[in-house]
Amino acid sequence: MKVLLGLSGGVDSSVAAYLLKKEGYEVAGAFMRNWDALANSDYLGNPTINDTQCPQEKDYQDAVKVAEKLGIPCLRVDFVKEYWDSVFSYFLSEYKKGRTPNPDVFCNKYIKFNSFLKYAKAQGFEKIAMGHYAGSGEFRGHIHIKKAADLNKDQSYFLSQLNEEQVASCLFPLANITKPEVRDLAHQLGLSSVMDKKDSTGVCFIGERNFKQFLRNYFPATPGKIIEGKTGKVVGEHMGVLYYTIGQHKGLGVGGIKGEEEGAFFIYKKDVANNILYVAHPNERYLLKSTRCVLTDLNYIGERKEEPVGVKFRYRQPDQAAVISFTGEKAILAYQQGVDSVTPGQIAAIYKDGYCLGSGIISEVYRDEERIDI
Numbered sequence: 001m002k003v004l005l006g007l008s009g010g011v012d013s014s015v016a017a018y019l020l021k022k023e024g025y026e027v028a029g030a031f032m033r034n035w036d037a038l039a040n041s042d043y044l045g046n047p048t049i050n051d052t053q054c055p056q057e058k059d060y061q062d063a064v065k066v067a068e069k070l071g072i073p074c075l076r077v078d079f080v081k082e083y084w085d086s087v088f089s090y091f092l093s094e095y096k097k098g099r100t101p102n103p104d105v106f107c108n109k110y111i112k113f114n115s116f117l118k119y120a121k122a123q124g125f126e127k128i129a130m131g132h133y134a135g136s137g138e139f140r141g142h143i144h145i146k147k148a149a150d151l152n153k154d155q156s157y158f159l160s161q162l163n164e165e166q167v168a169s170c171l172f173p174l175a176n177i178t179k180p181e182v183r184d185l186a187h188q189l190g191l192s193s194v195m196d197k198k199d200s201t202g203v204c205f206i207g208e209r210n211f212k213q214f215l216r217n218y219f220p221a222t223p224g225k226i227i228e229g230k231t232g233k234v235v236g237e238h239m240g241v242l243y244y245t246i247g248q249h250k251g252l253g254v255g256g257i258k259g260e261e262e263g264a265f266f267i268y269k270k271d272v273a274n275n276i277l278y279v280a281h282p283n284e285r286y287l288l289k290s291t292r293c294v295l296t297d298l299n300y301i302g303e304r305k306e307e308p309v310g311v312k313f314r315y316r317q318p319d320q321a322a323v324i325s326f327t328g329e330k331a332i333l334a335y336q337q338g339v340d341s342v343t344p345g346q347i348a349a350i351y352k353d354g355y356c357l358g359s360g361i362i363s364e365v366y367r368d369e370e371r372i373d374i
Contacts, residue, residue, distance in 0.1 A: 002026045003171060004120040005129040006112060007067065007074060009059030011194045012174060013131030014066040015182045018189060019173040020129055021070060028125070030075040031063045034083040034111060034205040042206070045213030055207055062193040069191060075123075079115045083205060086110035091203075092218055095242050098272035099345025104158045105359070107204040109299075113166040128170050134159055135175030136167050139355040142302045143168045146355045150178040157315045160349035160359035161299045212243045212251070219243075224275035226254055229268065230284070238277050241270045246374050247288055247341040252279065269374050289338040290367050295331040295348055295360025302357060304331075310351040311335065313342050313362070319351055331360055338367075343374060 003020055007013050007029030020027045033056055037046060048055055060076065067074035087106045094101035112130060120128045133148035134156045143164050148154040159167075174182065186195035202208035219242050226236035236254035238244060244252075249266040265279035268287040280287050304326045310319030311333055322335040333348060342348075342365050349359040365372045 001127060002125045003028075003127045003129050004075075004116075004123065004125040005029050006116060006131065007031055007063045008131065008200070009062035009066070009194065009197075010131070010200060011182060011186050011191070011197055012133070012199075014063075014070075014191050014194045015177075015185050015189075016129060016131040016173040017066065017070055017072060018185065019177075020171065021072065023173075025171075027070075027129075028073040028075060029063060029067050030077055030116070030119070031060050032077055032079055032111070032116060032205070033060070034079045034107075035207075036080045039080070040084065040088070041217050042209075042214070044216050045210035047208065047210070062197070065193040066191055069189070077116070077119055079111055082115045083107070083111055086114075087204070094345050095215065096219070097345070098241055098270045100245055100343045101345050102158075102347050104204040105161050105347050108159055109161040109166075111205075113162055113170065117166065117169055129173060130170060131174055132159065132172060133174050133179070135172050136170065137355070139353065140302055144301055144355040144357065146175075147351070148174065149176045150174075153179050155315075156351075156356045157312050157347070157349045160347060160356050163299060164301050167301075212239065215243055222275055224277070226252065226265075226277045226279055228265070229278045229280050229287075235265065235279065241272055241275055241277055244270065244277060246270065246343045252277075254279070285340070288340045290342045290365045290372055291336055291338050292332065292334045292366040292368075293342050293348065293362050294364040294366075295333065296329070296363045298329065298331055298358065298360040300331070300350070300358035300360075307352070309333075309357065312349045312351070313339065313346055324350060330363075 003025045005017050005027060017027055017029055043049055064074050087103050087110055090106060091101050091103045117128050132155045133150055133153040135146045136143060137146050145156050145159045145167055147156050222240040223237050225234050226238050228235050244267055246267055249264045252265060254265050267277055268280050269278035306325040309322055309324045311322045320335050320339055322333045325332050344362050346362045347359050348362055350357045
């Protein structure tokens with residue numbers, strides 16, 4: 001079987017290529033270029049903007065070296081326009097609303113498992129493969145993403161918006177291997193360009209950024225008031241509500257007050273229309289707790305029925321016990337123990353017995369029956 005693997009120039013996809021070849025697949029790698037810093041006005045907050053070589057080119061060279069070492073072809077494909085149109089434009093529109101999007105989830109949905117998949121099919125490949133720590137398998141008569149054996153690295157959350165056809169199209173060579181084992185294999189194979197390379201961080205395909213400065217490339221700084229919710233007192237000034245997130249307590253430029261409420265303020269509400277941040281003290285963390293949320297933009301594989309499930313609102317978060325139910329095209333998650341900082345715009349990924357049933361975008365958040373305006 002001919003398989004095209006997304007070869008990123010990192011250790012995970014490099015070892016994934018080796019494992020596929022070892023299993024007898026006819027493997028080729030393809031390096032995806034999805035971001036152009038100059039064309040996309042990515043100047044502020046970009047630590048590499050003045051480097052003589054951009055990080056993407058270094059990654060491409062590392063991918064080429066790995067391909068040569070493993071004896072496989074290395075193709076190169078450009079999805080800069082597709083990434084902007086399908087992923088980054090959505091990212092910006094959500095931030096403009098004061099919400100908290102996850103571009104990595106939609107990068108997988110629209111680029112790696114859509115644009116890249118179409119490219120692979122057009123080139124005559126039967127399947128694609130990725131270096132994600134995740135797997136796939138049949139559950140209740142459908143093909144689902146499932147959690148990786150290495151739960152510390154499990155990336156199923158980022159794949160939760162994939163439909164069944166997308167999941168079935170892909171091989172996941174790292175499903176049953178741990179990160180330390182991947183590093184060891186890379187050393188044994190002599191993949192010197194990637195074996196000790198740090199994991200990529202930051203926004204998918206963009207990289208590490210000073211996030212507040214990065215957003216200023218696309219949204220002008222609009223100073224406004226920081227108000228203590230309990231007293232209505234103005235306690236500081238912010239650069240613009242779009243630059244801050246619910247639950248944030250660092251980088252506000254305001255402290256707490258002395259006495260029994262001593263401690264740093266945290267953000268519990270954003271008034272986007274009036275450009276106001278509302279803050280509270282550590283003993284008021286209950287303001288962040290919710291017990292129910294509503295999901296829209298559902299990607300859900302299999303029968304939609306009311307049942308107990310596990311849910312992740314953030315990557316690496318342990319599964320939270322919940323009951324899912326459905327009404328029209330929406331889902332409702334009830335989690336009576338209460339969860340901190342469930343925020344509109346986030347992805348909620350749904351699990352059952354280690355399989356990912358799908359996910360949705362959080363649109364409304366409630367504490368018991370009261371809607372929380374955050």
